[in-house]
Amino acid sequence: MSDFTYPIIGGLLIGLSASILLLGSGRVAGISGLLANLLFKDRKILPFLFLAGLILGGTFSQTFFGFDTIENTLNTPFWMIILSGLLVGYGTRLGSGCTSGHGVCGIPRLSLRSLIATCIFIVSAIVTVILTR
Amino acid sequence: MNAFNYFLSGLLFGAGLMISGMANPENVIGFLDIFGEWNPSLLFVMASAVSVGLVANVIRKKRSRPFIAVDWQIPSKTNIDRDLVIGATIFGIGWGLSGYCPGPGLLAAFLSPSSGLLFFISLIVGSYIFEKKGRFFPSHLPSLR
Structure with a gap:
């Protein structure tokens, strides 16, 4: 098996997830948007079910396929993790989406907004990594 | 269903x-x-x-x-506005600092409680700040396109 078998299988599953939510429920599978709906909006049950499913699906496949536990192997300092969370939380709300909403869902919809947002956040993340690591 | x-x-x-x-x-x-x-x-x-x-x-x-x-x-918006450009830039900086974006962050909050939970709580605080305070720059500026 090539090194990319797992990334490809995982990517197909993520694409399938976004596709059944789109075609079945008519909604974009954007994690930051679903999370904001759960926390700050009135209709909480559907985003809750999705996010609970995400945690269960991840935990179950980790146990079932025997993946390593995710430790802080990068030794990122805690202040950097806190700053990272604040910026991700604020930026995804201001920019209406994250890797899932703009990248996985927006690009296949041929949304120019999502394509541009994806290019911007990948470039700004690359620059950040170059400056910090 | x-x-x-x-x-x-x-x-x-x-x-x-x-x-x-x-x-x-x-x-x-x-x-x-x-x-x-x-x-x-x-x-x-x-x-x-x-x-x-x-x-x-x-x-x-x-x-x-x-x-x-x-x-x-x-989503019905089609214009490339400042919110999109600035928001995506800020998100990218945060993503690059830790390697977490919201989906993996949520999973890590359960699977690697120290760093993952810390990230996820900060993410919630960041989105709460947006809900309460909104933009830190004038929103009446013209759209880029």
Whole structure:
């Protein structure tokens, strides 16, 4: 098996997830948007079910396929993790989406907004990594 | 039925994040670190997810409504405005600092409680600040396009 078998299988599953939510429920599978709906909006049950499913699906496949536990192997300092969370939380709300909403869902919809947002956040993340690591 | 579809979609998403390796920030930083030992796996994940999504969108265009829900709730904005550009830039900086974006961050909050939970709580605080304070720059500035 090539090194990319797992990334490809995982990517197909993520694409399938976004596709059944789109075609079945008519909604974009954007994690930051679903999370904001759960926390700050009135209709909480559907985003809750999705996010609970995400945690269960991840935990179950980790146990079932025997993946390593995710430790802080990068030794990122805690202040950097806190700053990272604040910026991700604020930026995804201001920019209406994250890797899932703009990248996985927006690009296949041929949304120019999502394509541009994806290019911007990948470039700004690359620059950040170059400056910090 | 709609509720079950949300749950099933979440299950697949979580399994996909774990199996693809994207739940592990090391793989994400490995992709972003283009001058280091480059790890292209994120590109393969994205390309496979987008290919499935392209097929789904061909089906979507042929239908007047979704299979279960009553109507489409697809984002309708098309203009490239400041919020999008500044928001995506800020998100990218945060993503690059830790290698966590919201999906893997949520999973890590449960699977690696120290750093993952810290990230996720900070993420909630960041989105709360947006809900309460909104933009820190004038919103009446003209759109870029």
